[in-house]
Amino acid sequence: MxxxxxxxxxxxxxDYAGAGKVSSDVKSTLSSIxxxxxxxxxxxxxxxESEINMLIHAYGGDIILExxxxxxxxxxxxxxxxxxxxIEKAMTPGWSTASDKAREMGFGAGMGLPNIKRVSDEFDITSSPEGTTIQLSFKVT
Amino acid sequence: MLTSRIVELLGAQPVFIGDEANLKAEITYAFATDLMSDALAMILHSPETTLLLTGLCNPQVLRTADMLDLRTIVFVRGKNPMDICAELAGEMNLNLYSTSLTMFEACGVLYNAGMQGIER
Structure with missing residues (x-):
């Protein structure tokens, strides 16, 4: 491929003020094609959901669209x-370790990872103290 | 139910109209939450004809609606998103309203008038 x-x-x-900007650009990019x-x-x-997770659970991160x-x-x-x-607990709907800040933003319901998996055609997650990587794929047809 | 009827029932005020065309669309379903994660997880179908009611008033409400392709949001308890995210509202094709009713009251009024819960 x-x-x-x-x-x-x-x-x-x-950068809580910018939360969602990447997702808006991804959506706009894919809509334009x-x-x-x-x-x-x-x-x-x-x-x-993934972008929000990077802000409320991690130290930021990188997103690649291909x-x-x-x-x-x-x-x-x-x-x-x-x-x-x-990871098993984190994939359980309703289980959350979100901060008060996350809840103020309307997140932290414990639905993030389960929801990401549910809407994806393929979902893979690996995690260690050095970081977490989530790989998703979506079939267009 | 037309948006004009929803506005009348809730005694709502328009605070931003970004999608004039959608004002004439029939809105069939409503979902009420202050948790955007729940909206992202539960609203799976017919976003253009689904109304979001929320008491949360921050940019993430508008982002969530945009991701889901929702068109209409009613902020309850007199919240006005234009106080804090006017610029973002201008970037999105959303119709935003504010009602002084509480979430419970707003849901009750719309339910009595025939509004349905979301499809699951």
Missing amino acids: STVLRKEYVVVRD GIPSPVLRRIAVACY IGDDGVIHMTFSDPGPGIPD
């Missing part, structure tokens, strides 16, 4: 820590 579109973004640590609404909405939801010539959209979210101690 070769890449036909690639964009990289940085989520700045503690004709990605249909149902899959576009799934990608937007996954990207937004579209392959096979039409599959790949998204990678990498942060530099502190990692998720128990």
Whole structure:
């Protein structure tokens, strides 16, 4: 597979005012090349939840959007820590370690990771104290 | 239910109209929450005809609506998002209203008038 579109973004640590800017750009970029609404909405939801997670649980991070010539959209979210101690618990709907700040923003319901997995066609997560990486893919057709 | 009827029932005031065309659309469903995570997890279908009611008043409400392709938000308890996120509202095709009713009252009024909960 070769890449036909690639964009990289940085989520700045503690930049709560900018929360969601990357996701808005991702959605706008994919909309401009004709990605249909149902899959576009799934990608937007996954990207937004992941971007928020980078702010409220991690020290910021990097987001990469790639579209392959096979039409599959790949998204990678990498942060530099502190990692998720128990991924199984974090994947349990309603389980949350969110801060008061996260709850003020309307997050921290414990629905983030389960929701990201639910809207993605493929979901992979690895985590250590050095950081967490989530890889998602979405089939357009 | 037309937006004009919702506005009348809730005694709501328009605070920003970014999608004039949607004013004539039929709104069939409503979802009420202060948790945007729940909105992102629960609103799966028919976003253009779904109304979001919330008492949370910050930019993440508008971002959430934008991600979900929602078009109409009613802020309860007299909240006005234009006080804190006017610039962001201008970037999005959203119709925003404010009512002095509480969440409980607003939901009750709309439910009695025939508004449905979201499809699941």
